[in-house]
Amino acid sequence: MHSTKTLTMKKLFRPYLTAFLLGALLISTSSCGDDDDPDPIKEEENITSMTLTLEPVATDKGIQTATATFTAGSKPTLSLVPNTQYNATITFNDKIEDEIRTEAEDHELFFDAPENVLVVQKILPDDFDNNDRPVGLQTRMLSGNTGSTGSLKITLKHQPGLKTDESDVTIGETDIEATFTVNVQ
Amino acid sequence: MLKLEDVLKTKTLFLTLALLAWQAPALRAQSLPGPVPEDAEQDCGLTLSGKVLDHDTREPLIGATIYLPELDRATMSDEYGNYHFHQVCRGAYTLQVKYVGYEEEQFAVRLSASLARDLPLHADARLLRTVEVTGEHLRAQAQTQQSISGRELEQTRGLALAETLKGIAGVTTLQTGPTISKPVIHGLHSNRVLLLNNGVRQEGQQWGAEHAPEIDPFIASEMKVIKGAAGVRYGADAIGGVVLVEPKALPTTPGVRGEVYLLGSTNNRQMATSATVEGNFEKLPPLSWRLQGTLRKAGNAKTPDYYLENTGLREQNFSAALGYDKETYGAELFYSRFSTELGVLRESHIGNVQDLMYAIERGRPSNAGNAEFTYAIDRPYQDVQHDLFKAKGFWQLGEAGKLEFVYGWQRNLRQEYDMRRRVSQAPTLQLTLNTHTTEVTFEHKPLGNVTGLVGISTIYQKNTYRYSDFLPYFTGTTAGIFATETWKKDRLQLEAGLRYDYKHLQVKKLENNRELIKPEYAFNNFSGTLAAMYDVGYHLTFGLSATSAWRAPGANELFSEGVHHSAATYESGNPDLKSEQAYNLEFSVDYFSNPRLNGTLSLYHNYIRDYIYLAPQPEPVLTIRGAFPAFAYTQADATLSGVDLSWDFKLATGLVLDSKTSLLYARNLDTNDYLIYMPANRFDNSLRYEFSSGDGGKLTDAYLSVGGVYVARQNRAPEKTEQDFAPAPEGYFLLQAEAGTTIHLGKQPIEVGITGNNLLNTVYRDYLNKQRYYADELGRMLLLRVRVPFDFSNSKK
Numbered sequence: 001m002h003s004t005k006t007l008t009m010k011k012l013f014r015p016y017l018t019a020f021l022l023g024a025l026l027i028s029t030s031s032c033g034d035d036d037d038p039d040p041i042k043e044e045e046n047i048t049s050m051t052l053t054l055e056p057v058a059t060d061k062g063i064q065t066a067t068a069t070f071t072a073g074s075k076p077t078l079s080l081v082p083n084t085q086y087n088a089t090i091t092f093n094d095k096i097e098d099e100i101r102t103e104a105e106d107h108e109l110f111f112d113a114p115e116n117v118l119v120v121q122k123i124l125p126d127d128f129d130n131n132d133r134p135v136g137l138q139t140r141m142l143s144g145n146t147g148s149t150g151s152l153k154i155t156l157k158h159q160p161g162l163k164t165d166e167s168d169v170t171i172g173e174t175d176i177e178a179t180f181t182v183n184v185q
Numbered sequence: 186m187l188k189l190e191d192v193l194k195t196k197t198l199f200l201t202l203a204l205l206a207w208q209a210p211a212l213r214a215q216s217l218p219g220p221v222p223e224d225a226e227q228d229c230g231l232t233l234s235g236k237v238l239d240h241d242t243r244e245p246l247i248g249a250t251i252y253l254p255e256l257d258r259a260t261m262s263d264e265y266g267n268y269h270f271h272q273v274c275r276g277a278y279t280l281q282v283k284y285v286g287y288e289e290e291q292f293a294v295r296l297s298a299s300l301a302r303d304l305p306l307h308a309d310a311r312l313l314r315t316v317e318v319t320g321e322h323l324r325a326q327a328q329t330q331q332s333i334s335g336r337e338l339e340q341t342r343g344l345a346l347a348e349t350l351k352g353i354a355g356v357t358t359l360q361t362g363p364t365i366s367k368p369v370i371h372g373l374h375s376n377r378v379l380l381l382n383n384g385v386r387q388e389g390q391q392w393g394a395e396h397a398p399e400i401d402p403f404i405a406s407e408m409k410v411i412k413g414a415a416g417v418r419y420g421a422d423a424i425g426g427v428v429l430v431e432p433k434a435l436p437t438t439p440g441v442r443g444e445v446y447l448l449g450s451t452n453n454r455q456m457a458t459s460a461t462v463e464g465n466f467e468k469l470p471p472l473s474w475r476l477q478g479t480l481r482k483a484g485n486a487k488t489p490d491y492y493l494e495n496t497g498l499r500e501q502n503f504s505a506a507l508g509y510d511k512e513t514y515g516a517e518l519f520y521s522r523f524s525t526e527l528g529v530l531r532e533s534h535i536g537n538v539q540d541l542m543y544a545i546e547r548g549r550p551s552n553a554g555n556a557e558f559t560y561a562i563d564r565p566y567q568d569v570q571h572d573l574f575k576a577k578g579f580w581q582l583g584e585a586g587k588l589e590f591v592y593g594w595q596r597n598l599r600q601e602y603d604m605r606r607r608v609s610q611a612p613t614l615q616l617t618l619n620t621h622t623t624e625v626t627f628e629h630k631p632l633g634n635v636t637g638l639v640g641i642s643t644i645y646q647k648n649t650y651r652y653s654d655f656l657p658y659f660t661g662t663t664a665g666i667f668a669t670e671t672w673k674k675d676r677l678q679l680e681a682g683l684r685y686d687y688k689h690l691q692v693k694k695l696e697n698n699r700e701l702i703k704p705e706y707a708f709n710n711f712s713g714t715l716a717a718m719y720d721v722g723y724h725l726t727f728g729l730s731a732t733s734a735w736r737a738p739g740a741n742e743l744f745s746e747g748v749h750h751s752a753a754t755y756e757s758g759n760p761d762l763k764s765e766q767a768y769n770l771e772f773s774v775d776y777f778s779n780p781r782l783n784g785t786l787s788l789y790h791n792y793i794r795d796y797i798y799l800a801p802q803p804e805p806v807l808t809i810r811g812a813f814p815a816f817a818y819t820q821a822d823a824t825l826s827g828v829d830l831s832w833d834f835k836l837a838t839g840l841v842l843d844s845k846t847s848l849l850y851a852r853n854l855d856t857n858d859y860l861i862y863m864p865a866n867r868f869d870n871s872l873r874y875e876f877s878s879g880d881g882g883k884l885t886d887a888y889l890s891v892g893g894v895y896v897a898r899q900n901r902a903p904e905k906t907e908q909d910f911a912p913a914p915e916g917y918f919l920l921q922a923e924a925g926t927t928i929h930l931g932k933q934p935i936e937v938g939i940t941g942n943n944l945l946n947t948v949y950r951d952y953l954n955k956q957r958y959y960a961d962e963l964g965r966m967l968l969l970r971v972r973v974p975f976d977f978s979n980s981k982k
Contacts, residue, residue, distance in 0.1 A: 038654065176809050177810055
């Protein structure tokens with residue numbers, strides 16, 4: 001009795017188990033469609049370059065506008081006339097400066113240069129955000145004496161909820177760090 | 186029944202096949218009418234037998250009384266010490282053994298097939314009080330395996346998976362803030378530690394240090410850790426060890442029962458609940474089921490001084506299991522979904538290495554003064570979903586052995602949302618990993634003194650991405666074949682195992698986001714194990730094991746390219762990497778089942794040839810955000826040696842001192858320097874008092890425990906090259922306490938417990954927390970938990 005029972009069970013059960021095993025194996029191997037390739041990533045909103053344009057405040061002296069564009073790994077040179085006031089404007093690729101202007105309360109540009117080469121003043125009212133904090137897209141720059149040379153580092157910080165009167169270059173996330181060589185001739 | 190089958194046939198091929206596996210027996214039952222013994226459905230033809238022995242001398246004890254209270258049956262051991270119970274049904278039993286001159290002892294056994302179980306007794310004179318041996322203390326394997334279950338596991342409820350494993354010496358965690366943690370075994374983690382979730386190899390994006398295991402710890406009734414290379418049984422990659430997350434077996438007695446957990450905590454104000462309902466049909470005893478679900482929510486965590494912004498989490502998990510289990514065959518279906526949203530400390534999302542230096546100098550998050558508590562999660566955060574479907578079947582092939590088949594399908598969807606300038610709903614990175622695993626094992630009948638297992642396994646997986654190409658598309662196919670055999674005679678046990686794996690990897694990558702390249706890789710190698718265990722008697726066992734495992738380089742190590750934001754590094758893959766090969770040697774001593782002192786000592790040495798790691802490069806990478814230190818995946822030979830010691834000592838009745846020590850010494854042999862990010866020496870000691878409670882009291886199982894963890898400063902950090910941005914933090918001591926009891930309201934027991942972590946509100950940072958550059962660790966935290974088990978099975982009687 002017992003042995004026949006076992007035998008019958010085996011007979012009946014074996015096909016199901018086999019089908020189950022094979023079926024699962026089949027699925028695990030047949031689902032290997034290999035026809036899709038990766039699509040290129042759409043690189044939106046990435047900053048790739050920063051252009052600094054210095055226009056002399058006094059337009060009657062025949063002083064040239066200085067401009068230079070920074071990209072990753074480069075160190076472009078700005079040639080300035082000594083002891084001159086400039087209106088400096090910063091733009092980016094793909095008009096990203098408009099986005100920064102829209103989110104002005106969360107962004108600020110910081111400038112670092114030897115004082116004898118260049119003095120940067122974030123004082124232009126047009127540049128201020130709704131909280132009366134400067135953004136740095138438009139600044140006043142004063143060049144030093146003839147023959148002075150140095151590096152100007154410009155850092156754009158994203159400071160969401162962190163931009164206050166005390167927030168400086170150490171706060172927030174760096175979106176771009178650009179370096180220019182400034183030659184005063 | 187047949188109608189049901191028809192309906193099922195219209196379902197997908199897979200489901201039908203799987204369901205058929207457990208339907209089949211039902212069909213058989215139909216086709217086999219006629220007289221069947223009353224209890225045939227319950228498989229009551231099992232035999233429980235074994236030998237009654239003196240635990241120390243291993244002499245057989247003649248004439249001992251063995252009593253099975255569940256069946257009210259008793260027997261006596263014969264002239265060779267042997268005892269037998271025939272015609273026993275499946276289920277859980279207690280064996281009460283009495284013998285003159287020996288302490289009366291109880292042994293819990295679970296019968297799912299005929300079982301031979303030896304019953305070692307302790308001589309009366311040496312005993313101070315009754316020893317209740319509730320499980321088999323004899324180790325099954327020479328290689329050290331430690332597990333967390335029962336009360337020890339209950340106390341960790343509410344914690345993430347990796348955190349629950351910290352109770353095992355030699356296991357630590359690699360953290361990314363308070364929400365993300367992953368297990369580290371003997372200094373190794375991520376791809377080098379295998380996780381087996383309910384018998385299926387977990388396949389998420391394990392390579393990432395910020396990618397926590399996608400497993401709900403509430404599923405587990407036991408978590409087991411195999412320390413050291415264990416490649417033979419579980420497959421290549423297990424260089425560091427294996428974590429087995431094991432659920433309870435499905436119920437075998439009719440009725441509906443379950444449990445509900447309620448948890449709450451201070452600090453991050455975590456709220457969690459988990460519930461399990463399971464049952465077994467009285468009319469169809471082989472069929473059983475279980476449903477389980479967990480909800481977990483926490484807000485911003487708090488250090489002693491400030492809240493950590495954006496460190497909340499939300500988790501929703503559920504699982505369902507259905508089993509059809511007979512003595513000679515059975516099948517099980519299991520499905521689980523794990524989904525979580527994990528906030529990442531906002532301060533840790535930085536632009537360049539200069540930002541990181543500013544953060545280290547500042548010493549605390551820039552917004553620490555204003556940060557408040559909230560449950561809201563904002564960018565940056567991770568959203569991860571993991572689905573697992575498992576089908577398992579076994580078949581007892583008469584006397585020949587047991588055949589088992591496991592199929593698993595997993596889908597891991599990982600979305601990472603970084604900070605963005607422009608408002609967008611889309612993630613910044615999305616990875617989808619689909620994995621199919623199969624395993625067939627055959628456990629052959631004992632051949633003389635040899636028992637063993639042979640098997641084959643396959644893995645097929647496919648990874649795709651959107652929004653970011655940090656990791657390429659890839660398709661991996663792995664096949665392995667293995668055998669492990671154990672020879673046991675008298676006090677000596679010898680083990681040997683061998684495995685061969687072949688892995689094929691097809692990568693699809695767009696070079697410079699334009700040109701499609703399709704490199705292919707093939708890796709193959711052997712894993713092996715040789716081990717011996719000697720039972721000296723007197724509760725003392727020695728084990729010696731030599732194991733090897735290998736790991737093929739992952740797609741991230743071969744091809745990742747780009748800035749790793751939270752680490753402020755530029756990481757480059759290396760397409761020319763070879764496989765890693767690990768050789769692990771372990772010596773262990775077990776002193777167990779003693780009335781006063783018990784312990785395990787394990788000494789290990791792991792030599793890894795071609796260990797893959799990120800090595801610093803001399804030239805930084807210049808990006809638009811500034812200069813980043815460059816790191817490239819490189820290979821070197823490495824050694825990791827250490828000691829794990831855990832012991833407990835009974836000071837007085839109910840009072841136990843529990844101690845764990847983990848020491849590790851890891852070297853890079855090529856650079857003759859220390860390996861970076863290795864766990865520091867760790868000492869965990871606690872004093873526990875268990876209140877004695879009379880039967881029928883309102884409170885039982887009350888306990889109180891006070892202890893502390895001391896983690897030394899990691900002085901063994903690389904010295905020869907600049908690899909870290911800040912020195913290893915100082916060592917720290919954390920005071921912890923726990924209390925708990927079971928309250929009996931009528932017949933309803935309610936378990937309550939409270940755990941206090943960092944009770945002194947110590948300010949500290951941990952070397953293995955990736956966010957140690959930005960913020961302190963959590964301050965004081967109290968966790969409250971309530972467990973209510975329920976059982977409707979008795980009401981039917």
